[in-house]
Amino acid sequence: MKSWQFDSEFTSRLSERLHREYRLFGPLTGKDGVCRLALLSREDALPEAKLPFIPLKKMLLPPRETLWTGDNLRCESPSDELPYALVGIPPCDLYALEYLDRVFQDDALYLQRRENLMVVGGGCASSQACFRPDTSKRPSFDLFLGDEYVWTGSSEGEKLLSELAGCKRTEEDVPFPETMGEGTDMPGVEDLEGLFNRSSDWELWQRVAERCLSCGACSAVCPTCYCYDVVDEALPGREVVRRREWDNCFFRSHALVAGGHNFRPGRKERLRFRFEHKMLGFGALRGVPSCVGCGRCNTACPVDSDISKVLAALVEEDAS
Ligand code: SF4
Ligand code: SF4
Numbered sequence: 001m002k003s004w005q006f007d008s009e010f011t012s013r014l015s016e017r018l019h020r021e022y023r024l025f026g027p028l029t030g031k032d033g034v035c036r037l038a039l040l041s042r043e044d045a046l047p048e049a050k051l052p053f054i055p056l057k058k059m060l061l062p063p064r065e066t067l068w069t070g071d072n073l074r075c076e077s078p079s080d081e082l083p084y085a086l087v088g089i090p091p092c093d094l095y096a097l098e099y100l101d102r103v104f105q106d107d108a109l110y111l112q113r114r115e116n117l118m119v120v121g122g123g124c125a126s127s128q129a130c131f132r133p134d135t136s137k138r139p140s141f142d143l144f145l146g147d148e149y150v151w152t153g154s155s156e157g158e159k160l161l162s163e164l165a166g167c168k169r170t171e172e173d174v175p176f177p178e179t180m181g182e183g184t185d186m187p188g189v190e191d192l193e194g195l196f197n198r199s200s201d202w203e204l205w206q207r208v209a210e211r212c213l214s215c216g217a218c219s220a221v222c223p224t225c226y227c228y229d230v231v232d233e234a235l236p237g238r239e240v241v242r243r244r245e246w247d248n249c250f251f252r253s254h255a256l257v258a259g260g261h262n263f264r265p266g267r268k269e270r271l272r273f274r275f276e277h278k279m280l281g282f283g284a285l286r287g288v289p290s291c292v293g294c295g296r297c298n299t300a301c302p303v304d305s306d307i308s309k310v311l312a313a314l315v316e317e318d319a320s
Contacts, residue, residue, distance in 0.1 A: 001138075002152045003174040006167040011145070013164050014120075015046050022085035022118055025059070027052045037086065046145075047088040049122030051130075051294060055093055055223035056086055057100060060113050063246045067109070067230070070240035083116035087145075090124030092294040094139030096223030099290055101140055103226060118142050118156065123177055129295030131186050131308050149174050186293065187312045193287075196276050199314055208310055209268035211303045216248035218297035218305070219274065224290040227254070249274050275310060 018024050019042050027050040028038040037052045037059070089097075097119065104110035121141040142157035143150055150167060151174075152158045161167055189195055199205070219225040229247040234240055247254055250270050255263035264270045278291040291307065298306045 001173060001176045002158065003149045003170045003176075004152070004161055004167045005149055005170050010150075010164070010166040011046050013166055014143075016042075017160065017164060018085045018087065018118065018120075022083050023081060024085050024087065026086065026088040040087070046120075049088045049090045049124040051090050051093070051124065051296065053296070053300075054221060055096060055294070055296070056089060056119075057096070057223055057226065059084055059086065059117065060100065060104075060110055061226060061228070061246075065109065065244060067242045067244055069242075082113065083118070084113075085118035085120065087120040087122075089119055089121045089141070090294075091121060091139060092124075092130060092292040093223050094119070094121045094141050094144075095137065095292040096294070098137060098140040099224045099285075099288070099292070100226060102285060102288075118160075120145060122146075129298045131293040131295065144176065146177055151176050186291075186308055187315050189311070189315055192279055195314055195318055196272075196280060198318065200272070202314075202317065204310075204313055204317055205268050205272050208305060209266070209271045212250075212267050212271055212305060213302060214250045214252070214267050214270065215302065216250040217300040217302070218307075219248045219250055220246070221296040221300045222278075223294060223296070224278075224292060225249075249277070275307060278307060279311065 015024075019040075024040045025037045026040050026044070026047040027035050028040075028044075028047060029035045029050070030038075035050050035052045036054065037056060040047070100110075101114065104114075119141045121139065121144040123146065139153075141153040143152060143160070149170065150161065152161060219227070225248075227247045227249055228244045231243050231245055232240060233243065249255075249264075250267075252262070252265070252270075254270070255265075257263070264273055279289050280286060281288040281290055293308075298304070298308075
C-alpha cells in the first residue's frame, strides 16, 4: 500500500478539497452522547475516526428505497445527492465495507452509490466493546489518515493526493497501521464449521435465546448485516412500486414463506442462524466471517448478549 508523508497544512487542504467535490460526512457525537455519521460543515475540522452507532451501510443500502415502478421496469438511479465522501471511518468499518463490496458486487444501486463514494479511514480507539477480527484481509478505503502519513487504497485516492500540495510519496512504503482499538482477541477456533454443526442442539443456545428479546437491534447496528425484504405496493391509479427495505433475521417473519411454513420459528433457531452467519459467512461467502469485531451489537443489546462471549462458551463446552 502506497504511503505519503504530509505537512501540518495538509488536513485543512484535504478538507477544503473534499468539501468542494463531495457532500462530506463524518462521525460526530451529539448532545445526547450518540455518535452519528453527520453532514460536516466547512467550519468543522476533519473528525478523528470514531465508531458511529449506525454504520456506513446506511449510505450504500438505505433502510428503504424504490427498485422500480410499473412505468419503468428497470432499477431507478439513486435519488440521493451524490457524490458523498466519508471521513473518520474506523478500521472495522473499512473491513465491513470490503465485505459488503463482495456481497453487492452485482447490485446496480449499490454500485452506483459505491462508485460515487470517497472513503477516508483512520485509526480508532473509541470502543472498549470491540474485539479484533481477522486483519489478514485488506480493508476498503481510498485514503487512510495517520498522524504523519497517509496511505492510498485506490486510484481515486492516489489521484486526489497527487493533486494536493503538502504531501509527498515516501521513498519506501511505510507499513499500514493495523489499529483495531483496544479490544480483545476472539477465541481462536480451528474447526468453526464443525463446532457449529456439533452444537446445533446444545442447551447453550436455548439459554442464550431465553434472554433474547428478538428486538433486532444487534442486526440493525451491525455493519455487515444486509438482509432486506422486497415489498410490492399497488398504488391508486394502477401504479405498482417495488421497494426493498431492511429486514432482520431476528424477526419471526424473516423465514416465513408462502403457505405459512417458517424455517426458523423460534428465537433459538434465529439466534443460532445469526451467529453462524456472522462467524461463518453465508452463500457464496461461506467460510468468510462477516463479523468485523466492532462491538456495536454488544453495546446495542438490551440484555447484554455478547457474540464473543457466546463463542467462548461454545469453545469451552466443546472442550469439556
Ligand atoms: S456481529 Fe457485532 S461485533 Fe460483529 S460486526 Fe456485527 S455488530 Fe460488529
Ligand atoms: S439485540 Fe440482544 S435482545 Fe435484541 S435481538 Fe439481538 S441478541 Fe436479542
